[in-house]
Amino acid sequence: MPKVTYIAADGTETTLEVPVGTSVMEAAIMNNVDGILGECGGSINCATCHVFVQNADQFTLPEMSPVEEEMLEATAVERQPESRLSCQLIMTAAMDGLIVRLPEAQY
Ligand code: FES
Numbered sequence: 001m002p003k004v005t006y007i008a009a010d011g012t013e014t015t016l017e018v019p020v021g022t023s024v025m026e027a028a029i030m031n032n033v034d035g036i037l038g039e040c041g042g043s044i045n046c047a048t049c050h051v052f053v054q055n056a057d058q059f060t061l062p063e064m065s066p067v068e069e070e071m072l073e074a075t076a077v078e079r080q081p082e083s084r085l086s087c088q089l090i091m092t093a094a095m096d097g098l099i100v101r102l103p104e105a106q107y
Pocket residue numbers: 025037038039040041042043044045046047048049071085086087088
């Protein structure tokens with residue numbers, strides 16, 4: 001199963017095995033990873049699943065939709081070039097080793 005490492009704002013690292021087809025947000029919620037809220041359940045309507053992808057250059061990530069692009073303008077912590085909404089990062093086998101850093105706040 002592909003793995004994702006979540007790095008909390010305080011530096012705590014959690015690595016999870018995430019089933020293919022599950023979003024990076026859903027895996028965090030199911031495993032009680034602090035720092036991702038996912039309040040809208042993944043319908044691109046809350047921006048509380050904001051993450052900073054640390055090694056995006058190693059993967060072909062799902063393309064960003066115009067709605068995700070727009071929601072990233074409403075994050076609690078300012079958007080960075082590596083910002084994504086983790087509910088839109090649906091795991092594939094090829095995304096094994098993904099590393100996401102979590103912002104200090106989601107709202
Ligand atoms: S969970 Fe709401 S935008 Fe991702």
